[in-house]
Amino acid sequence: MARYDNVLDTIGNTPLVDISELSPNPRARVLIKLEGLNPAGSVKDRAAKCMIEEAEKNGSLRAGQRILESSSGNTAAGLAMIAKVKGYPFTVVVPENVSVERIKLLTAFGAEMISSPAAEGSNGAMRRAQALAKEHPDWWFSFQYGNPANPKAHYEGTGPEIWRDCPEVTHFVAGLGTAGTIIGAGRFLKERNPSVSIWAVQPPAGEAVEGLKSLDEGFIPPIFADNDGYSLLDRSRVVGPRESIEWARRLAEVGIFAGISTGAAMAGVARCAGEIDEGTIVTLSPDGGWKYLSTDVWTGDLEEVVERARHELYF
Amino acid sequence: MTVEVRLPNILRPVAGGEASVEAEGASIGEVFDDLIARFPGLRDSLLTTDGEMHRHLNVFVNDDDVRYLGKLDAKVGDGDVVTLMPAVAGG
Numbered sequence: 001m002a003r004y005d006n007v008l009d010t011i012g013n014t015p016l017v018d019i020s021e022l023s024p025n026p027r028a029r030v031l032i033k034l035e036g037l038n039p040a041g042s043v044k045d046r047a048a049k050c051m052i053e054e055a056e057k058n059g060s061l062r063a064g065q066r067i068l069e070s071s072s073g074n075t076a077a078g079l080a081m082i083a084k085v086k087g088y089p090f091t092v093v094v095p096e097n098v099s100v101e102r103i104k105l106l107t108a109f110g111a112e113m114i115s116s117p118a119a120e121g122s123n124g125a126m127r128r129a130q131a132l133a134k135e136h137p138d139w140w141f142s143f144q145y146g147n148p149a150n151p152k153a154h155y156e157g158t159g160p161e162i163w164r165d166c167p168e169v170t171h172f173v174a175g176l177g178t179a180g181t182i183i184g185a186g187r188f189l190k191e192r193n194p195s196v197s198i199w200a201v202q203p204p205a206g207e208a209v210e211g212l213k214s215l216d217e218g219f220i221p222p223i224f225a226d227n228d229g230y231s232l233l234d235r236s237r238v239v240g241p242r243e244s245i246e247w248a249r250r251l252a253e254v255g256i257f258a259g260i261s262t263g264a265a266m267a268g269v270a271r272c273a274g275e276i277d278e279g280t281i282v283t284l285s286p287d288g289g290w291k292y293l294s295t296d297v298w299t300g301d302l303e304e305v306v307e308r309a310r311h312e313l314y315f
Numbered sequence: 316m317t318v319e320v321r322l323p324n325i326l327r328p329v330a331g332g333e334a335s336v337e338a339e340g341a342s343i344g345e346v347f348d349d350l351i352a353r354f355p356g357l358r359d360s361l362l363t364t365d366g367e368m369h370r371h372l373n374v375f376v377n378d379d380d381v382r383y384l385g386k387l388d389a390k391v392g393d394g395d396v397v398t399l400m401p402a403v404a405g406g
Contacts, residue, residue: 123404219371219403
């Protein structure tokens with residue numbers, strides 16, 4: 001049945017597509033879960049919905065209360081869409097170096113945006129949101145990096161969906177941002193089959209670290225640290241913009257139009273496929289390519305696009 | 316084994332100001348020992364007082380996080396690139 005009472009009911013149950021033709025190892029199958037098909041365009045719709053609905057249930061979010069978050073775009077879009085549907089005003093701190101499409105999408109959903117310096121990255125946006133939360137105790141701060149409802153969305157949604165659609169999974173490869181996807185879905189898969197290997201992919205810290213004064217200003221998402229992420233993961237790799245963009249282009253050749261972080265995940269998949277004898281690798285595409293068209297990911301000179309991506313947040 | 320160690324901005328002032336330095340060792344622990352012997356100011360950024368890896372420092376050998384390759388026991392080979400990167404938020 002594809003008829004829904006409400007757009008929020010269309011979040012999740014995304015398709016898992018076999019793209020083994022891109023596998024560098026003929027005995028390693030590769031399947032990709034297309035989270036860009038969620039209504040506000042990314043995997044973050046799941047966490048946004050779960051965070052809001054858990055807060056409604058436990059009474060910490062009341063009718064008409066303002067929601068606050070910091071986000072490089074996808075969580076903001078999910079929250080903005082759901083806040084609009086449910087009638088909450090929404091304020092989001094967005095680093096100034098996100099793509100123009102993200103800003104326009106947030107405008108479409110009526111979000112109030114506060115920009116934070118590019119040089120401070122997501123860390124800076126989060127600190128600004130934390131300060132705003134203190135100044136405005138009457139607002140509800142969803143705090144995606146520490147909200148248990150973020151991994152819960154994946155433990156109860158993404159993970160079971162992968163297991164339902166691909167119980168033969170041997171490896172799960174996903175991006176590490178807030179850690180919600182990998183902690184939630186990764187733990188679910190490990191519980192079902194302890195031999196499933198969990199591989200994380202992360203972007204280079206890039207310019208955000210230039211603003212740090214000491215290592216102690218660094219940040220590990222509480223979701224990761226509190227859920228023993230170090231023992232859940234089997235491998236973790238950093239993937240730079242060049243490999244990410246090359247893989248985003250390869251994906252387009254098999255009809256998968258996905259964002260730069262999906263390209264990074266595919267670079268992780270390729271490494272994984274190259275190291276194993278055989279297996280079934282499941283990866284997750286956080287979003288579609290739409291929000292990156294202005295950055296010429298598929299249409300520009302590779303060197304120029306890579307250089308531009310170094311200055312932009314795409315995870 | 317000689318490896319290239321790439322340093323983030325915040326660690327360069329205590330490592331002679333360079334963005335990258337060479338170091339010797341067959342494991343990350345040995346590479347760290349070599350670095351600390353030459354640049355004692357790096358010690359508190361690389362290791363805790365208990366001699367464990369610093370919580371907010373990510374260490375990659377050719378892009379692979381050493382936390383999942385044996386931490387300080389992770390092997391390195393001649394010509395490998397060891398990248399030190401502060402942990403920051405994404406998402």
